[in-house]
Amino acid sequence: MLNVAVVQLNYTVGDFAGNTAAIINHMQKAVVGKADIAVFSELCICGYYPGDLLEDTVFLQKADVALAAILQASKDYPTLVSVIGTVRRNPGQGKALHNALLAVRDGAIIAEYYKQLLPTYGIFDERRHFEPGREVASTIDVKGQKIGFMVCEDGWNDDEQDYQVNPFNALTKAKVDLVISINASPSDIGKRKQRHAMFSNASAHHQLPLLYVNQVGGQDQLVFDGASFAVTPAEGVVFEAGRFREDFQLIAFDDKKFSQANGRPLVRPDLTGLAVPDFTRRQIVLGLQDYARRCGFRQVVVGSSGGIDSALTIALAVEALGAENVIAITMPSAYSSSGSVSDSVKLCDNLKVKLHTHPILSLVEQYAQGFADAFSSKLQGLTQENLQARIRGTILMEYSNAFGALLLTTGNKSEISVGYCTLYGDTNGGLGLIGDLYKTEVYALAHHINERAGCEIIPHDVLTKPPSAELAPDQLDTDSLPPYEELDEILKWHIEGRRLPSEEFARAQAFVEQLQATEVGMKTLSRILGMVARNEYKRRQAPPIIRVRARAFGSGRQMPIAAKYTH
Structure with a gap:
């Protein structure tokens, strides 16, 4: 023997x-x-x-x-x-x-x-x-x-x-x-x-x-x-x-x-495997633990918007490193809802995470005045929206530099795919925990964390409020994007295709075929694929993300920036 x-x-x-x-x-x-x-x-x-x-x-x-x-x-x-x-x-x-x-x-x-x-x-x-x-x-x-x-x-x-x-x-x-x-x-x-x-x-x-x-x-x-x-x-x-x-x-x-x-x-192993949310949780937690340890970081810092992405990132970081090693910062602006702060407070209370508040209204006003003085033009529209994100990103990097904490970026795969993010703003950071999770998977994992805990770790209001960047009055993600349930099927079909598990691919393929059967659907499909192509430059400058799928952004998907794409 x-x-x-x-x-x-x-x-x-x-x-x-x-x-x-x-x-x-x-x-x-x-x-x-x-x-x-x-x-x-x-x-x-x-x-x-x-x-x-x-x-x-x-x-x-x-x-x-x-x-x-x-x-x-x-x-x-x-x-x-x-x-x-x-x-x-x-x-x-x-x-x-x-x-x-x-x-x-x-x-x-x-x-x-x-x-x-x-x-x-x-x-x-x-x-x-x-x-x-x-x-x-x-x-x-x-x-x-x-x-x-x-x-x-x-x-x-x-x-x-x-x-x-x-x-x-x-x-x-x-x-x-x-x-x-x-x-x-x-x-x-x-x-x-x-x-x-x-x-x-x-x-x-x-x-x-x-x-x-x-x-x-x-x-x-x-x-x-x-x-x-x-x-x-x-x-x-x-x-x-x-x-x-x-x-x-x-x-x-x-x-x-x-x-x-x-x-x-031998005791035969259970070949059933883990449910996808449980698998992704374990994958991300281990990935963060080793990344932080190998790179010499004891603490992490996260910008807490009161939304689902930052809430999930904070919860995962707590499981990986302990609440004492996770710092959250809420940075309300003129367009922040009352829930952006109150939901952040409730989340951090649930997780016993220290939450700092750093309002940005006066900083935005100073930038607006300086812009007008220098360029004789009013700061407005997308420029003003992105400025808010970049001010927040700067504050988070200030904290990271001052206290030696690793900044975790909070973008999900759906948003990163179509460029629904701001370079040098919410893309700032040393590592992305949920950058390989589509938005629908973000919600599924958040629900899983609550179910596993047997209590409301991530607040109910965070799970149910309509997603919003809160950079303009009454702004919703659906103002710019299809509902995430639809967007994610398009993205899975386009980015991963047959690398998906067979059932997942069949579902995405069927949805895209429905879109292709109508003129309106074809326009939607073409618009989304165009957004993915145009935003390769953002992904190239984004932090590394923990890979959970067969094709993740980074080394697993190498696309040119300066290219003409036909859809």
Whole structure:
């Protein structure tokens, strides 16, 4: 029987000392648990994804030093095989590096495998830095079990649609007993189900049991959910590690089957998955926790308008960092409703968040006078509306600079898509929590937070008031945009399309087809698509957002600014 330690950790890019210490600590833990093999995740030594740090000589030297430390430590555990991910230099033609899997034991590398399929789409750009490995299987024998290896994307091409190479074929020819895949697979809506289906199908197709080990944690826009798992040809997914947390599990493998380390049957995981609001909450909370920690921020500050977006942002920040580390600022103007302040007060009372008040009326008046004096023109219309947003953005940045708090921007995906936001105003900030949530999803998540708490965290009035920027008299979002229930279907169809879960795509497609059947509908569709195209320049200058969907703004959607779009 082969005893396997599944090591699911939260690595930091470039933290070689911290990552190495965690790896060595869990090697020791694996030995204490009588494991024969400990499996870590893709590029665990340097963290995923290092980007152009891979072109930094010092970075690569530190990776070498870290590997040497792990090899030295492995001498203390001479019977343990540790499977780790790191960077290796390419001595041949092509890119200078390989994305490598190493199996180490007793101070030596006993197997070295280079990732064959390098994703260069969406959020991935691995071909920028790495050369693909040769089309061969890498195997080792441990306690009578022949183990073959792959790295992440290598397992995603069993239908042979995206690449000419299918690494499963070489492993099948090598007649391995078990496939171990190390991964850095970012999380998004539907990704867990997709992983399970992809690897269960491949396992059944090739009659190969497989262990899939993933990392966990937030890295810039990406969040990794862990959820490492094992599949067998006959049963599909038979084991799963924790989601959105570090985990260390001991399992056994023998006769093509997995079991508990004591030989008892595994408890089958619940494959239902999380409801979308619960998933997005966990994804965003973990993303903020790690972003703040890695960037050195203890506190965050949020502009509280009394609206749903800022309310949800504050509630999520409290869950991630604690109420004592969240600061809210309300900045009423001449056009602010009474609820903009009172609802902010009630929200912050519910969450025990400190709320500051900083009115902006006198500042707006001073700007208006200065504008008139300098340009002999009255400050009015859109210019005056945007000025209010920019004054608020400046105040928030003042607080951030003065007290060292990370400013969280509060824009949602619907507004960001169509440019319903002000550059250098409400787009100010270091991170956006809800920038990958459509407005209808913002409401759904707010309701979920209240339901989960069993009380009214986000006030009823915030949930029911008509959305408004409150930058002009009696202003409503619907003055400029279709109702969000309609707008979101158009945006999902246009921005994500078939990347959506099948039911969601079918609903969006049906709605757009209805619009296309009428002249009025076609005008609406054309207007919205035009707004998306024209506002690429705003998105390019906006803060990073935590990704929750398959196609998020940022690295996942790369569009030109200066282009002619035809709709």
